């Protein structure tokens with residue numbers, strides 16, 4: 491944690507943390523509200539997605555508090571520089587506790603929404619969940635260390651389970667998707683690419699303090715990287731899970747697709763039509 495932040499650096503972090511709270515909180519609520527718009531067999535995935543965003547929103551409240559307590563300014567009206575407050579430090583631990591809970595759950599979302607055979611589902615989860623927990627646990631000692639060697643060593647160790655997760659998702663899962671319809675295979679690849687692209691941001695942000703940037707710049711870059719990646723990897727990802735659940739619901743049950751699809755197209759006419767709105771028939 492840097493001793494001093496410029497006014498711009500302080501407010502960049504402040505505003506990003508605030509944005510993450512809004513994104514996680516309302517995505518979580520949205521994912522709960524849209525439950526009736528997918529078949530019951532896919533609702534578990536949406537519940538997990540909502541819980542992930544809810545857990546993240548909670549931790550961002552804590553992170554936000556910790557950040558506000560960690561810096562003081564004597565300038566009036568929020569101008570001027572911010573210096574480290576005596577006796578309180580920004581606690582990066584909240585992020586790691588958050589990831590320890592949410593990262594395994596993000597993998598659960600993915601596996602559950604695919605509605606694969608039970609045996610395959612279990613076999614994927616018993617490998618992905620421990621690997622993801624290990625990845626986060628190994629990253630933490632490096633994250634809180636001020637020493638570059640320690641940061642490197644734990645970063646490298648944490649990369650091993652990270653690569654293993656990618657191997658399971660990109661090689662093993664692909665093999666077992668052979669029997670799935672093309673549309674499902676395509677959605678899975680899209681989701682995997684989003685997962686890969688957003689998860690890849692974390693090790694890069696982790697490396698920033700090692701790249702010889704000025705201490706405060708590196709720290710702000712790291713906070714920004716983690717915050718934006720959290721929006722994409724949890725909220726946007728959750729919305730994609732919802733989209734997959736909805737498409738699979740339509741494919742599984744033509745009657746449901748009829749009601750829901752019809753509702754979608756009728757939305758703009760609904761207020762013009764007298765009589766029973768179509769939406770009333772949707773709840774099931």
Ligand SMILES: *C/C=C(C)/C=C/C=C(C)/C=C/C1=C(C)CCCC1(C)C
Pocket residue numbers: 589592593596625626628629630644645646648649652689690692693696720723724
């Ligand atoms: C919602 C939070 C997510 C998806 C967090 C993902 C975190 C990672 C993929 C972290 C990976 C790391 C490495 C691969 C090496 C350096 C240490 C970590 C923990 C930043």
